[in-house]
Amino acid sequence: MKILLALLALSAMAFGHTSTLESGGFSSGFLHPISGLDHILAMVGVGMVAYASAKNGYLLLVAFMGAMLIAATIGFAGVEFAYVEEGILLSIAAVFALIGFARKMSMAVIFFIIAFFGMFHGFAHGAEFQSGSFLAYMAGFSTSTLLLHISGIALAYIYAQTAMRKQTQLAK
Template sequence: MGTGLAGGFVSGFLHPLSGVDHLLAMVSVGLWGAFLGRPLIVALPVIFPAVMAIGGAMGIAGVPLPPVEIGIALSVLVLGIMIAGAVRAPVWLACTIVAIFAIFHGYAHGQELPSAGDPVGYSVGFMLCTGLLHVCGIGIGLLNERPGGIVVTRTMGGLIALAGVWFMAKAFGVL
């Protein structure tokens, strides 16, 4: 694993915390999974990093995708809407939504990865932090079981969706 130098484990671990769009999307995956319950409380946080790795490989290989910034912004917007609207998507649809967004998040980082000083260490740190952000989202989502908790989580979903609108505006060059 890396030594914390640019591209090492520490750098990879800290990276998801430095990008608000990634942070919100990761927490949202866990939060929506907690809201949806079994099996998605486990499936969504497993699917996301697995498919994100595929997206990373696509980024390294230079496979063409639609504008990645729009896909990432859309992930924050849609996941926020799902949480705010208390949308109970069927298992196949929730998994598909999360997988599609994971491709964009992975792709963006895969494009940067070959220039990292320690790409393996960076990847391990990045994936570990991503998983921990999913767990944080699950923890927040478990508030639904407490009195008034659904109001808190749905409000958070609304705020996340608003952030998604802002990210979309930036992606389209409006801001």
């Protein structure tokens, strides 16, 4: 019971989106994706899927970031978008499920799924912006997002190399 209460108390930390509005420029945008576990997991996961898909994995980064930037602009314009937080949370499960199936699925299907969930993340970024330079803010969260994607690629690479070493050792 104590563990359940502790998890419930800490659950708000998992969300990168609160009722507070974002303001500022590049630094505010840069910090936004790394301020919530939901963004970190999804964006690192996209990098891992890009690595796991092997061929043309970089296109998945383009899909996520492109959809994210378009949706951020829509959110900034004040357009309503339903189920943003739910979409962000679902993106984590979907992206990590894709890691295991990336080599078995069509790149077009993976591209669509990654872009779809990138929209939720982008919309949240744009809708929460309040004042300052929106272009600088977008440049900040795009840079941070790309770094998280690259971290996911690096993490997947390290994991693959470690797994290969263990298999080689077991074969000897």
